[in-house]
Amino acid sequence: QVRLVASGGGLVQTGGSLRLSCAASGSIFSINTMGWYRQAPGNQRDLVATITSAGVVNYADSVKGRFTISRGIGENTVYLQMDVLKSEDTAVYYCKYRARFRDYWGQGTQVTVSS
Numbered sequence: 001q002v003r004l005v006a007s008g009g010g011l012v013q014t015g016g017s018l019r020l021s022c023a024a025s026g027s028i029f030s031i032n033t034m035g036w037y038r039q040a041p042g043n044q045r046d047l048v049a050t051i052t053s054a055g056v057v058n059y060a061d062s063v064k065g066r067f068t069i070s071r072g073i074g075e076n077t078v079y080l081q082m083d084v085l086k087s088e089d090t091a092v093y094y095c096k097y098r099a100r101f102r103d104y105w106g107q108g109t110q111v112t113v114s115s
Helices: none
Strands: 002-007 010-013 018-026 033-039 046-052 057-059 067-071 077-082 091-099 102-105 109-114
Touching: 002 091, 002 102, 018 033, 018 091, 018 109, 033 067, 033 077, 046 067, 046 077, 057 067
Parallel strands: 010 109
Antiparallel strands: 002 018, 018 077, 033 046, 033 091, 046 057, 067 077, 091 102, 091 109
């Protein structure tokens, strides 16, 4: 089992920044992918960004150039630096850990961008 604890959401004005963190614990495999997904009311859960244990990153087109995903060195922690936030970034953000074809999700953290 893998446990994920996410933090860092909140309320921010348009153009502002927030940083999300997600710490994984439990049965962690050295080869894994961690990432962030988001879900706005009435919408499906969509990919925001992922990063592998080798440091390969992938971003949704809507956040490229504004969001940066990273991992703590020697840590099972993933960060999402969100800059130049827009109202359409408002959603519940979920952290995901994937290894050996199994997915684990953290609790969501609300991000609200006000104009």
